[in-house]
Amino acid sequence: MAASPSSTQNSVYRFVSNDLTLRIAAVDATEVVRQMQALQKTLPLATLGVGRAMVGAILLAAQLKEGQEVGLLFRGNGPLGTIYAEASSDGAVRGYCPEPLYQAPNAADAMNLGQAMGHGTLSVVRHQPFQRQPFHARGGFGAHAGTVAMVSGEVGDDIAHYLHQSHQIRSVVSLGVYLDVFGQARAAGGVMIEVMPGVEEEVVDLLQKNAAQATTPVSKRLLEGASPEDLIADYLRGIPVTRIPHQAQIRYHCPCTLDRVKRALTTLGTGGLAEMVEENHAAQITCQVCGRQYQLEISELTALLQEVRRNSLH
Ligand SMILES: [Zn+2]
Known part of the structure; x- marks a missing residue:
């Protein structure tokens, strides 16, 4: 069931499974990704990368306590190289990439984010308001960062890998940005489902089965009018969940001075x-x-x- 855009835009939806072993967040982040693109004039690869990273940061931040923030820094050895996004629990988000105009030399790779990123690392900082030093002179975020190798450079997989490596949390992370033929972002959003320790394996099986059937990309679902709740429903067939009230309004915000x-x-x-x-x-x-x-x-x-x-x- 699709709700009206005004009620689904700009909010993060949070749910927990009734057995308390899954925590779930979903968002339609179309507006903030479009704002980022308008401000930074990003071409498709940077729009995909920064947009997905912004969605990932929003979904991770949805699980934080009030006043906390999360930052993601992807550093690859490819020509796009670096992507950075951060979000706070109250819904502020921003993203950036130093090579907004990078284009792949071959048309076949025009949307190949993994190739443009190359091999490298993802660093995640939680809790520390790190805008004071987003790019540390020596590289890295300092002592509070968890750093893992990127597995694909496609952002969603890399965040799932980070959750598993650093927090022993299995997850389903599906992030997407839908670009039209002119390279303009028309929809962006995602779903993050984290599996807590102690889960019954049959719940995991059901989740995996649902995920395998959810073949339409989330960005296309959003473009077609799906709400964040609809996106979640795709993954949670047969798993009873309860919505957790979450007031944060998503907005593009840069605390620069x-x-x-x-x-x-x-x-x-x-x-x-x-x-x-x-x-x-x-x-x-x-x-x-x-x-x-x-x-x-x-x-x-x-x-x-x-x-x-x-x-x-x-
Ligand atoms: Zn600024």
């Missing part, structure tokens, strides 16, 4: 700084995550450029 944007620049690269200094114009720097612009005097800009160059030497 001038200091944080400057710090991000000093670790991420010059981002056109040298040009601005050469042309000697008092500059704006733009937060690449949300597009907010900050004014900088030429003296500040020069100092920043020197810092970036110093950092790039080691």
